[in-house]
Amino acid sequence: MDLFISELKRQMSAKRFICYLLSSIILGGLWSWFVIGGQTEGFMMTGCYKGLKGTAAIEAAAKDRNVYAGKMTVDNFQRSGEVFLNSKNEENEIIMNDDLLKLATYADTLVMQNYKLKKISGDAIDEDEKFQKFPMDFGSHFYENENLYYKSLIDINTKNEAERELAYKMWEDVEKPYTYYGGFEAWRNGIELIQLFAFALLIMVGFFSSGIIAKDKECGLDEIISTTKGGRKKLLFAKLFIPIIMGLLIYTVGMVTYIAILKHYLPANALETSAQLWTTTIVPYNLGEVMGKMIRVGLIGTLTLSAFTTLISSISKKTSTVMSITVLVLVSGFLLSAVMDLNNPVLKAMSLILPGSLVFSFSKFTMVPVVSVFGKALLSLTFSLIISLLMFLISWIMSSLKYVRR
Amino acid sequence: MELRIDKVTKEFKDLKAVKGVDFNFTPGIWGLLGPNGAGKTTLMRMMVGNLRPNQGEIYFDGDTISSLGGEYLGRIGYLPQHFGYDKSQSVEDFLHYIGSLKGIDKATRHKRITDLLEQFNLSDAKHKKVDKLSGGMKRRVGICQAMLNNPDILIVDEPTAGLDIEERRKFRQYLTTISKEKIIILSTHIVSDVEFIANYLILMEKGIIIESGESHTLINSIDGMVFETVVKEEEMHRLEQQYRIMNFRNEGNGLVTIRYISDLPLKNSTQVKPNLNDFYLSKVKEVQ
16 A cells, blocks of 8 residues: 555646646536536527527527426427427428427427438438428327437347337337436536547546556666666556546546536436437437436546556556547547447447547447447447456456566 | 576677676675776676666675565665765755655664764765765765665666775775675776775676686786886887886986886896785786
8 A cells, every 4th residue: 555655646746736627627617617508599590589699699589488398298299299390381491489489408409300200211301491391280190200210220220120119119118208308508518528628638648658658668767777676576466556546637637627517507408308309319328318328437447547658658668649649549549439430330339449449439329329349239339338447357367477587 | 695697798889898797796896997987887797786788687695686675775884986866955855855765764864874974974065065065075965865764785887986085995995894794896997995905806898808716816816927117218118119118217327217017027027025006917918
C-alpha cells in the first residue's frame, strides 16, 4: 500500500491532478452550454420560434407542446393529423396556428411515419410535396402503422431466426402508447453529443495514461526501479490501477458536470420520452434510460482505453509514441463507430475491437441493434461490452507480462 | 561475502560487449577502469540484474543472482551512469519513492533519508525538485538513493561525473568510511578518483579484463619503468611513435617535459615513482 501511495503521489501531483479534473469540468461546462445555449426550436421550417434561442426557445416550445404531453394516444395523433392537413394552404404551405403548435410533436411524428413507411415499402416519394401527404384518418392508425413499419424493419435488418425473435421481443417490450414531454428535443441533442464529449475526455485519459510506464524508461528511472528489491513486480499493481483510477475520475467528473448542467436547465420529465421519438429504434427504453446506458457503457470504454494505453506504454520507450498511437486508435474508433455507416464486415469488426470505441455507442441504440454469435442472438451493445471487457483483460495481462518480464 | 562472475559473455546485435569475463569480488573497494566501450557498464548492468548474460552466470555467495531475485536486489545499491529521476518529484519525495521500492519501512526510511541528506549536504535542497538541482547535486541524490538500503554491494557507474573537486573528495571519504565489509565497485574515467581509495583495480578493454589485482601491486609492477625528460618540441612526434607518453608539459623555448614508460630510458631521463595514471595508460596502449 505504501508503494501504491508513493506511485500515486508521483503520477498524480496536486498540480497535475487539478489540471486534469479542471479540464474535464471546463469541457463538461462548454459542452452543456453548447447544447443548451445553441438550442433552437421550430416546426417544419415555419420559423414559429424565430428569434428565440437557448433556454428561452426550449421553454417557449415546451409550454406549447406540454398541453398534450404524456401518453401519446391515438386520439391525439388523429387530431394532430387533421389539424396538420387543415393548416396547409393551396400552395401546400403550412400556416402556423395555436392548435398545430400544441400538437407539433404528434404531427411531426406522423409526418415522419408517413415518410418512413413510404421509404420502407419502396413507394415513390414526391420531393416537391415532401412527405406531407397522408389520408385524413392516418393518425387513428398510428400504432398499427408503427407495428407494420418496425416489423418490416426487423425483417430487413436481421440475418436469422434468433435475431428476429430477439428483435420482435424488444419491439413488443416497447411501451405503447409512447410518452413525450416538452424539451425532449434538447435532451436528444445532449444525448447525441455524449459521444463527441466522451471522445474529448478519452483523449485526456489517453494523455494521462501514456507515460505511466514509458516515462520511466524515457527518463532512466526504470533502470533504478528494476534493481530494487520490490522492483517492477511490486509496482505492477499501481501501474495497472492508477490509469484506471484517473480514467474513471476524468470521465466521471466530466460526465457529472455535463449531465448536472443539462439537468439543471432542461426539464427533467422530458427524459421519460420514448426512445422512438428520438430516433428509429426498437429498444424499449426512454431517453433517460438510453442516456444512462450510454454513460455506463462509456465508462467501460474508458477502462478499456486506459488498460490499452498502459499496454502500449509498457511496450514503447517514448511517451509521445504512446500518445500518438492512443489518439490514432481513438480517432479510428470514432470514425468507424460514430461517423461511418458500416456495411463492410472487416471495418465493422475493427470498430468493435478498437479499444475505447465502446464510448461511441450511439449506433448500438438505433435501428435494429441485434447480432448473433454462434447462432445465439444478443444486443449489439452486450456483444460490444463483452468484446471490450475481453480487450481490457487481454491488455492488462499483456501489460503485466511485458512490464514484469522486461 | 563473495560476488563471482563466472565466464560471463554479453552480446548485442552486432557487438560482443563482454567476452567471457571470469572474476571474484570480495569485500573492499574495486575500481573498474577502462576506456569508453570497454564493457564496464554492460558488466555492471549484468551484476545488478538489468541485463542477462548470453553465457555464464553471476553468483552471490554460491547462488545465482537470478535465483536469489529480490533477496539479492535487497542487498545491492546501484547508481547507473545516466541517473534517471522523475522531473516532478522533490529530492525527499524521490528518495521516499525509491525507499518504498526497496521495501524500507516508513520510520527507517525517514531516518535514513535525513542522515544521508545531511551526509551529502543536501538537507537544504530536500524540498527542491530534483530537476532544478545542479549536475553535482543530482549526482549526490543518485548516490543517496543507492545508499538508502545500506547495501552490502554498492555498484556505482561513473559516480563522480559532474561533481566538483570538493564533492569528489567528500564522496571518496564517504566510500572509505562505509567500505568495511562491503563490496564496492565503482567504474570511472577519472583515474584519480580510484587511485587513493580503491583497494583493488580491474582494467577492462574491449570486453575483457586485461589486468586486475591490488592497486599498489599493479602500480608497483611498472616501478622503474616511468621516466621524465626534457625534449625538443620537434622531437615529440617521433618519440610518440616509439614510446608511450603519458603526460607532457610545455617549458617554453621550444622545450617540452615528457613523462613516459619504457624499459630503456632516453638520455638525461629521471626515473619517477609510477602512479595509477601511468599504469592505466601503459596497459590500455598495450592492448591497442
